[in-house]
Amino acid sequence: MRNPFKPTAGARPPLLVGREDALDGFKEAINDGSGSPGLLTIFTGPRGVGKTVLLTAAEEFAQAQGWVVISETATTGLIPRLTSSMILRLEELGNGPPGRRLTAVTAGGFGVTTQLAPARQRPWRDIATQLVTVLDGHGTGLLITIDEIHAVNREELTELAAVIQHLIREDLPIGLLVAGIPKAVSDLLNEDVSTFLRRADRVDLKDVAIRDVEVALAATFADTDVTITPSQLRYAAEATGGYPFLIQLVGYHVWRRAVTGSVTDESLAEGIDAARRRLGSTVLQASLADLSQVDRTFLLKMADDDGPSKVADIASRLGENTKYAGVYRRRLIDAGVIVNAGRGLLDFSVPHLRQYLREHAASGIDSNTL
Ligand SMILES: Nc1ncnc2c1ncn2[C@@H]1O[C@H](COP(=O)(O)OP(=O)(O)O)[C@@H](O)[C@H]1O
Ligand SMILES: [Mg+2]
Missing domain, CATH: 1.10.8 (Helicase, Ruva Protein; domain 3)
Structure with a gap:
């Protein structure tokens, strides 16, 4: 018999534990269709908390309701890939450009190269609009999911935002579900390109009971x-x-x-x-590799405590003032590595990180080489 457990990033677990509520808003939005706020949702949480598998669960739900799903990661070339997926879906739905097939998608630029004469090549916004309009006619919609959103090329995000906003304004059934680690998502949301994402429902995933x-x-x-x-x-x-x-x-x-x-x-x-x-x-x-050296030093100082740490103690172990320590406290909370444990105390949010840091500190490894 095969081992039923799946200890691999993104692998579907035998049972999705404790996520009954995390998808509620999204499911409601799929059922309500265009205009529903939950159609724009961001999943955040530390590595290993289950963002990717939750995206998959959301995709399956949408598919079961007849929605077309395009599942992507935020690597360069996102827009060309989205465009070619959309053209394929249109063709599957019997609405492709007659007699012409997509032959290549240019990398880098956002253009789509087909056998169509250049003048007949349509911008991807038109392709997206056509696809979503067809789906609207079927009483369903289009869901786009993008994992590791923080890695997105900012120009491509701008393109994506413009098209999604256009579809929303046209009252068409478009959903966008993205996932990323909290700190990186917060940084992204602070950029001008992300104005439209700030309106998204944010679901912060935590450990389960x-x-x-x-x-x-x-x-x-x-x-x-x-x-x-x-x-x-x-x-x-x-x-x-x-x-x-x-x-x-x-x-x-x-x-x-x-x-x-x-x-x-x-x-x-x-x-x-x-x-x-x-x-x-x-x-x-x-x-740890995602963090700066000072972040890691801060964590090593926290690992000196057997339980939650006081910011003031960490500051003095760092030889800095509390204001300085407070900056890194904020950064590490955003990164999802530590949490506020109440009454000014901080604790690790990833199990065993304290132990791991201690073992490494004991073997002479410092924040440079962690
Ligand atoms: N709710 C859950 N219940 C049980 N196992 C889960 C759950 N969420 C994720 N997992 C498992 O945890 C691991 C990490 O999940 P993943 O979705 O890759 O996390 P993330 O994308 O947040 O880094 C995978 O092995 C997955 O099967
Ligand atoms: Mg993941």
């Missing part, structure tokens, strides 16, 4: 021939900290060690250990 993790782990194990006791399930669920990536890692490594058909306390402990090591070498390293 441990109790929900326990129920999901139980259901997933129950679908296989591996047995696990209720107390082992509770222990495994707690070890995930409710962090979605870790749910899959813990499930995967515990399941694969149950060679005899049941989880033993020993194999459980080993599986959790292995899951934590994998988390360090994948998600934690990548999250």
Whole structure:
């Protein structure tokens, strides 16, 4: 039997834990159609929280309602790719330019090269309008999803904004769903090109409830021939900290060690250990790589505490004033790495980051090489 857990970025988990509410606004918007505010939605959250799989879930919902979905990542060439997808969809719907097929899409520029004479090539805004108008006639609409939105080429975002706004003004059923890490999205929203995105619904994804993790782990194990006791399930669920990536890692490594058909306390402990090591070498390293050196030093100073840290303590460990520390506190909260723990305290938001930083600090690694 195959391991049911999927500890890979973007991979559909056996059960999508604790996201019942996250899609509510979007689903309502798909049902309401054009003009509904939820048709413009941004998912933010730290790496591994489940943004990409939630985009997929949203796409599937839209598709089930008959919507056409174009799923993209924000790499250069977005507009040409969107345009060629739209032309293909129009053709599938029997509305393509008769007898002419798309042969190439120019990289870099936004033009679309087809066998049409240049004068007959239509700007992509017309293509988009035609597609969405056809879909409107079918009582559905067009959903565009863009993952890792912070990486978007700003000129292409400007183009996209102009077309989306045009479609919204025409009261056509267009949806745009984007995802990115909080800090990068906040930065993007502060730029002039993003004015239209500031109106979007923002869904900030957090860890899920441990109790929900326990129920999901139980259901997933129950679908296989591996047995696990209720107390082992509770222990495994707690070890995930409710962090979605870790749910899959813990499930995967515990399941694969149950060679005899049941989880033993020993194999459980080993599986959790292995899951934590994998988390360090994948998600934690990548999250730290996104940060500046001072950000990482700030985190190392936080890791000196056994629990939530006081900003004033961090400032004095850094040899700086609280105002200086406050700037980095803000940056790291925006990045989704730390959270306000109340009463002026700060805590790590990614499970095991404290432990990971301590282990690295102990082996002489500093913020340069983390
Ligand atoms: N709600 C969830 N329940 C269970 N597993 C999840 C959930 N969301 C994400 N995962 C798992 O976590 C990992 C990271 O998900 P992903 O969507 O790639 O995160 P992100 O895009 O935010 O970095 C994947 O292995 C995925 O299967
Ligand atoms: Mg992702």
